[in-house]
Amino acid sequence: MTASLHCAGICKSLGGRAVLTDLDLKIDAGEVVSLLGASGSGKTTLLRIIAGLVEPEKGLITLDGRVVWSEKSIIAAEKRRIGMVFQDYALWPHMTVANNLTFGLRSQRLSDQDIAQRLNHALDVTRLGPYRDRYPSELSGGQQQRVAIARCLAARPALMLFDEPLSNLDAALREDMRIEMMELVRREAITVVYVTHDQAEAMAVSDRIAIMRAGEIVQFDTPRAIYETPADSFVASFIGGFSIVRGQVRDELFAIADSDAETVRTPGARSGAGMLVIRPEDARPAEAYPGNRLQGRVLSSAFQGRCWRLAVDLGPQRVRLDWPEAPPIGASLAFSLPPERCVVLTA
Numbered sequence: 246m247t248a249s250l251h252c253a254g255i256c257k258s259l260g261g262r263a264v265l266t267d268l269d270l271k272i273d274a275g276e277v278v279s280l281l282g283a284s285g286s287g288k289t290t291l292l293r294i295i296a297g298l299v300e301p302e303k304g305l306i307t308l309d310g311r312v313v314w315s316e317k318s319i320i321a322a323e324k325r326r327i328g329m330v331f332q333d334y335a336l337w338p339h340m341t342v343a344n345n346l347t348f349g350l351r352s353q354r355l356s357d358q359d360i361a362q363r364l365n366h367a368l369d370v371t372r373l374g375p376y377r378d379r380y381p382s383e384l385s386g387g388q389q390q391r392v393a394i395a396r397c398l399a400a401r402p403a404l405m406l407f408d409e410p411l412s413n414l415d416a417a418l419r420e421d422m423r424i425e426m427m428e429l430v431r432r433e434a435i436t437v438v439y440v441t442h443d444q445a446e447a448m449a450v451s452d453r454i455a456i457m458r459a460g461e462i463v464q465f466d467t468p469r470a471i472y473e474t475p476a477d478s479f480v481a482s483f484i485g486g487f488s489i490v491r492g493q494v495r496d497e498l499f500a501i502a503d504s505d506a507e508t509v510r511t512p513g514a515r516s517g518a519g520m521l522v523i524r525p526e527d528a529r530p531a532e533a534y535p536g537n538r539l540q541g542r543v544l545s546s547a548f549q550g551r552c553w554r555l556a557v558d559l560g561p562q563r564v565r566l567d568w569p570e571a572p573p574i575g576a577s578l579a580f581s582l583p584p585e586r587c588v589v590l591t592a
């Protein structure tokens with residue numbers, strides 16, 4: 246009973262400032278979508294509006310075609326069949342795990358048998374059975390987060406909203422928890438909106454990512470499409486590891502600004518000021534693409550398991566490159582880039 250979500254023309258101001266401006270977002274049933282953006286870009290506000298905890302000033306929100314918010318008709322938060330998982334878990338400290346899970350169900354006039362069945366299913370899929378009689382304070386952070394997710398699942402939501410659900414967990418646990426959480430929502434085929442400011446997390450969990458800047462969605466696409474063709478330099482700067490180099494394009498040749506470095510062939514790039522996106526993994530030996538050769542000075546190197554991540558000074562600008570070895574700091578390094586990978590964004 247998973248639902249599609251459509252937000253159209255959402256406007257919201259807070260403290261006299263526009264936080265969301267004419268925002269549109271359309272999510273298919275069963276899809277997992279991340280809202281990715283810097284702090285203050287409006288992600289949490291949008292999530293709270295979808296949940297019904299905050300009202301927009303304008304717009305339309307439908308769940309599976311049913312209006313849940315418009316200027317004329319509003320469905321209360323508790324009637325929207327939306328579950329929410331917060332970073333601080335929001336469990337009731339004085340209730341056991343089982344009671345945390347069933348408390349909300351009791352107000353829904355379900356039979357005892359139905360409640361027991363939902364409780365057991367939620368405990369089962371989150372592997373919390375052995376902890377059913379514990380209190381939240383007797384559980385680890387990861388276990389508490391599983392209780393919050395189990396509580397959502399027990400309510401059989403049509404849509405689940407996650408607000409930075411992993412940010413209170415330590416690094417080692419985050420990935421395990423992320424995998425487990427996503428396996429679960431995929432198995433239950435629940436539509437998910439997932440707020441994060443962590444690009445790697447968004448890439449890992451999402452079918453599509455909505456990148457937000459100052460209350461607007463600047464790109465909405467699959468992780469792969471965003472990685473291959475970021476819409477602009479703002480989006481590219483959000484994708485981990487990319488370097489963005491300022492310069493000028495003339496006749497599909499990119500010249501780095503304030504530098505006498507050689508030019509780089511950038512097929513299809515429009516003439517004028519632009520930003521060349523360099524993905525670290527695209528660095529090749531200098532002789533691989535002689536027409537796309539650059540030279541710089543090694544500033545630092547960090548071992549990454551399969552390669553070294555180098556910071557290289559190209560004159561006034563720096564780039565990050567993956568390289569099979571670590572040249573000495575200060576050494577000169579020549580490398581090349583495949584022309585078809587050289588994306589130029591307008592400045």
Ligand SMILES: Nc1ncnc2c1ncn2[C@@H]1O[C@H](COP(=O)(O)OP(=O)(O)OP(=O)(O)O)[C@@H](O)[C@H]1O
Pocket residue numbers: 259260264282283284285286287288289290291442
């Ligand atoms: N109650 C409020 N009154 C006034 N301004 C608010 C209020 N709540 C949020 N804001 C402002 O609205 C903007 C968007 O906030 P929001 O929490 O939605 O951003 P966010 O992208 O979720 O950020 P973060 O990643 O830090 O949670 C911010 O500039 C914030 O300061």
